[in-house]
Amino acid sequence: MKKGYFHRVVTQTPTRFWINNVTRKEADLSLAAGAVGCTQNPSYVYKMLTNDEEKDYAFERLDKILQSVEDIDLVQETVQRDLVAAVAQKFLPLWEKSNGKYGYVSIQGNPFKEDVENILRNARFNREAGLNIMAKVPVTEDGLKAIEILLSEGIPVNATEVMGVRQALDVCDIYDRVAAGGRTMPSVYFSHITGIFDEYLQNHVSENSIQISPDTLWQAGMIVARKIRRLLDERGSEVGFIGGGARGLHHFTEMVGADCCVTINWKGTAEELIELDPPVVDRYHALVPEGVLDELLDRIGEFGRAWRITGLKPSEYEEYGPVVLFRESFEKAWSEASRIIEQRSRDR
Template structure:
């Protein structure tokens, strides 16, 4: 009988550089993950909305109290006060991990307002505020041109960033370079950097999603299996660049869609944030061996098929896009719209208690 509680637990124990995170801040989800070796967690308005609805008996009195204590606040302001409460409270569950690893692990990522993706200054201001919610906060900013600029400034101000709405090698490199500039400014002023833990998300499942949508829209036929490897190819390419250049930022995979999104990254010095359902699926019934595969190339047949696609080349080539083009990438506008809709849904929930 195995000593491990599934393949993700085995990954966490046997490959401690491959961090497993929970893509949720729900109490049940965090408890499940912490029992199986997770060392981080992520949130966004969609995740927080789902958590509040799932745990409504717990959060409803908080919502009513926030409304009563802030009689002139708008529904958006109450929503953000709620987001702050969720982040402040759930980050505490990861504090023992944070303390054990001296700030390098054990963080909860919380996202700036998705509506700010074009405003460097608004993102920086909110990032600095979010960083005060707890010792182990990590602030998510979108990898738009303005977001890249905000990441440098937020890093300089001592915020551990998590780049989100990111799908491509070009975005990953731009993020890492921005963080290095911010860290260099801190070091030049003698400011501490030892406990900072920046990461750059590549939403590899959404990279796959966009390849499938783009090929369907253009009427292109591709080997179906190749489209399941697009995101893996992108993150493996970015990973090789990160290791070669020695960036401080670590990569974070997100948006799992298939087993390769876990298995092909095992052994890497990176993070994987995996939602509760996929954690249960992998831990409960995956018989794929836990092996170091980060250095294994994408099957040549699949990569050759993908490289014929213009949208894949935008994703895979380091110079596939310039920062000002990031917001026009299909995966970016699809995802930012999803985040905005998730935020609007949370506002609607709050509105129901205010009216």
């Protein structure tokens, strides 16, 4: 009997399938399809409160929390932890069976409170929800400081909102610095948000009337991803690579063959790949013509900032265009969930 697409990817390549922002049912489907990890982001509470299958369950959890918590942000943080904990329980057997190699579920907190103190508070709070809970922290100047502290405390980390090469290398430098102290290191990944990076560049090209081949532009995010993976291999880094923010099937299929994980949504991406059942082909090692990279560097300055090792500084990460685009989507969803929670609190 022929194996499903993701099972074949795992068998034939080092690439692994993670799932993003799932409902409980989607978590079950994803695990059956071969998922080995899960990412949840700040839009999760809004998704669950408005999902036809899950909203009754989500409001039940919300109502219980409103009985003892008044602060709206803390209510949402607690609901988020509660809802994600249920998904983490589904991945826990995989975490236990693999001795902590697989089965992590990462949580990223309030996108309006991303200073060091609040990142640490939220990460420690979420870790209470399960052994396989991983703190998801944006790679900004404050985020990097928080990541170093969390690693020194033994807390697993998914360093997210990585758009540029320098951000990924900064995470690796922190890992090496903490590991040099001789401590046993927790699992650490960074998430290169390839799809959002591509979306931002497409918008940037359109808004600024930049003349560039659509075929060249289509490859931008994957070119940065390949460079990051190559640099990690050259330094022998123990930090794991997650590709995220998929905006098309190619954000998974073009990474097949790489030693990495790729996290994708169930609806519109994972389920479609299962239905299409394409051949498992190593696309990661396909050569990129020099002319493609030259055109990107020549035409799009924002691409160069991500691709060059010295293109960005930590003080610039938070306001780098693709990072802002990603964060704004979280801020919108967090605000919408807060509005629903406030109304629910008034109606009690």
